[in-house]
Amino acid sequence: MRKKLICLLLCLVAVILPLAMTGCGNSTTTDTDEESSSRPAVSINLWLVSDKEVSAETEAAIEEALNEITQSKYTTKVDLVYFTYDEYYAALDAKLEAAKKYKEEHTSTAITLPGIAQSTETTEETTAETVVNELGQRLLKYPDINEGQLDIIFIDGKDKLRALADAGELSTLDTNLNASSKILKEYIYPSFLEQIKYNKNTYAIPVNHQIGQYTYLLVNKALAEKYYIDVSSLNSFAACGDLVEEIGRHESDVAPVLAYADPVNMYYWLGGDTPSLFASYVPTAATLGSRTTMRSAFDTIGFTEHMLLMKKCEDNGWFAADPENTETFGVAIMTGDYDLRDKYAENYDVKVLTSPTLTEDVAYQAMFAVSAYTANLDRAMEVITLLNTDAATKNLLQYGIDGVNYELDDDGALVYLNDAYRMTNLYTGNTLLSYPAPGEAANSRDDGKAANRDSRISPYFGLSDVADEIDQDLVAEMRTLSDTYMERMYACANAAELADFFENAKTELYADPTYKAAFSVGDDSKSPYAVYARWFEKLWPSAE
Known part of the structure; x- marks a missing residue:
């Protein structure tokens, strides 16, 4: 009799327990639905x-x-x-x-x-x-x-x-x-x-x-090997001078350089991407908190060597006649997206000169x-x-x-x-x-x-916060000075004349009152040079 009672109880448990569990499940769903429906419209x-x-x-x-x-x-x-x-x-x-x-x-x-x-x-x-x-x-x-x-x-x-x-x-x-x-x-x-x-x-x-695009340096691998030039050492357009010259002298069916391009890794203090007199060279890895130095573009190697090689290419007719339809070339500077490197990787060594940069704009x-x-x-x-x-x-x-x-x-x-x-x-x-x-x-x-x-933050992000501290009359004078000297630079007839111009311009500028004012220092100076220095020091103080 006792065994029969135990058996009966086990059967009852087996029937009731699933029903109870099913009831709990329905209750949970109902609670969730009620909570959702009670959210105010x-x-x-x-x-x-x-x-x-x-x-x-x-x-x-x-x-x-x-x-x-x-x-x-x-x-x-x-x-x-x-x-x-x-x-x-x-x-x-x-x-x-x-x-x-x-x-x-x-x-x-x-x-x-x-x-x-x-x-x-x-x-x-x-x-x-x-x-x-x-x-x-x-x-x-x-x-x-x-x-x-x-x-x-x-x-x-x-x-x-x-x-x-x-x-x-x-x-x-x-x-x-x-x-x-x-x-x-x-x-x-x-x-x-x-x-x-x-x-x-x-x-x-x-x-x-997308924050921006890359600037690439492309170097023809086969031609570099032919002229015993190590492509791994070519990290700028100016460094490609020997290869460009070899191709120009010996490869009549290949354009040594695809097309003219402005200097890379430059920041122009008068604004915009167009080359101007007051500039800073910005290394590829520079980001927010990296300090740069304002100086004359004519006193910046990254600018002058680039422009001299470009002028030499112009003098000798080393640019491609139809860049958009030229498939084979020696060296090129290109701006593009991430996949550009894959497009050219088979025949060209592709190096990143500048990564996408987060600017305020x-x-x-x-x-x-x-x-x-x-x-x-x-x-x-x-x-x-x-x-x-x-x-x-x-x-x-x-x-x-x-x-x-x-x-x-x-x-x-x-x-x-x-x-x-x-x-x-x-x-x-x-x-x-x-x-x-x-x-x-x-x-x-x-x-x-x-x-x-792959992006970086511009080293100048936030500098506009102190733009009103800069003497705008001085900036206007700097712009006039810049326009005058850039016009003279572009008017140079050949690379030799351009080299002489760079040397003479440096001497002239050091004596120019507007140029000297642009680089004035001191706590009360309103020059771009001084305002930038104070801004940087406030955010990233020098170690004592």
């Missing part, structure tokens, strides 16, 4: 810059497709607002002014004070407001966006970002960036996020994109910020995160509706179906997530990621 707006006017029909279609993603994922409805670039900032300024005025007149509303926008999320259980549609389905009701609400905005340029931050028009984003939106740090190159901080705060999320080229008048900072940051981490969202905002505005052909290449929707890739989120546009290489996104991994 929030409506925000996203201001975008378009290449051309976006029709109401196209805007509605893209907005609907976007909201299929954001409402499902975040219980957030997004209202898209498009302006062309020439309209955008005037509209933004007007909206900011209206939002500020609305805030002053409606101090009891949920919109937070400028500069301290906080989340409206709550950990308390809430009952979501719903509506019934024409099919009898009960749906979440999303609130209307009021006239004083401004959420996600596009910004380009350092001055614009800082002006808005100084005016208290932007929310700080560091809390979200270090918590709910920390995944952004995996998708946006770290230097972007770090370098655009202002007063140690993050006021905008930079759009991830590049870092501040495109950003998304959250206005201080946002209805919900957390939701706005979730959408910004989506733009930079989700390829489907990125391609939707960049190209429109698949099958309506574009399609992918049999090779996976993007083809526009019409011109109803056009956006600049930088203005719609992470550029390295989008399909390559027509005309772009299929591997361009991988090349962009590789370039960013």
Whole structure:
């Protein structure tokens, strides 16, 4: 009898236990669904810059497709607002002014004070407001966006970002960036996020994109071997002088040099990439914190030796007659992407002269910020995160509706179906997530990621912060002096005359009052030389 009782009990356990476990599983799922459905419905707006006017029909279609993603994922409805670039900032300024005025007149509303926008999320259980549609389905009701609400905005340029931050028009984003939106740090190159901080705060999320291109030195391996020249020793164009001369003398069917190119690894203190008198040689490995020295370009070996060899090539007709269609050459300087080295590796030794460089212009080229008048900072940051981490969202905002505005052909290449929707890739989120546009290489996104991994920060990043300390009247005089001497340099008839000019110019410049003023030193000096020295010493003090 005892054995029968035990057997009966075991059978009961075997039946009841799975049922109990199944009940727990259903309970967990129900709890999760209830938690998701109880998340408040929030409506925000996203201001975008378009290449051309976006029709109401196209805007509605893209907005609907976007909201299929954001409402499902975040219980957030997004209202898209498009302006062309020439309209955008005037509209933004007007909206900011209206939002500020609305805030002053409606101090009891949920919109937070400028500069301290906080989340409206709550950990308390809430009952979501719903509506019934024409099919009898009960749906979440999303609130209307009021006239004083401004959420996600596009910004380009350092001055614009800082002006808005100084005016208290932007929310700080560091809390979200270090918590709910920390995944952004995996998708946006770290230097972007770090370098655009202002007063140690993050006021905008930079759009991830390729930082820049490489400058390469290409040397014909077969010809170098023929003339017993070790290609591993050729680290600059000037170092290729012997090879160039051998090819010029003995290889009538090969262009010794593909084409003229300006000196490499130079920083010009009067701005831009065009050679000018006041310059610094910047080593390939130099980055933020590396000190350089301003001097005359004519007193800089990296500049003068390069220009002398280029002039010698011009004198002797050693440049290719048709560079774009010349396949074989001795030496070349080329600018290109990561894959250029693979294209030429078989026949040429390819060396990197300069890596992609993060300058201020590049870092501040495109950003998304959250206005201080946002209805919900957390939701706005979730959408910004989506733009930079989700390829489907990125391609939707960049190209429109698949099958309506574009399609992918049999090779996976993007083809526009019409011109109803056009956006600049930088203005719609992470550029390295989008399909390559027509005309772009299929591997361009991988090349962009590789370039960013190899990039460096410009040694002059942040120097513009002290630009107002420089005497602008002196700069104008320096520019006039530079123009005069550069014109004389380019007018030299041959390499011998150019060499004499470099020597004579150095002597002349040392006696020139403007030249001497440009290099004046001292705590009260407003010369570029002195201002740079103080800036550098403040950030990277010399060891005592």
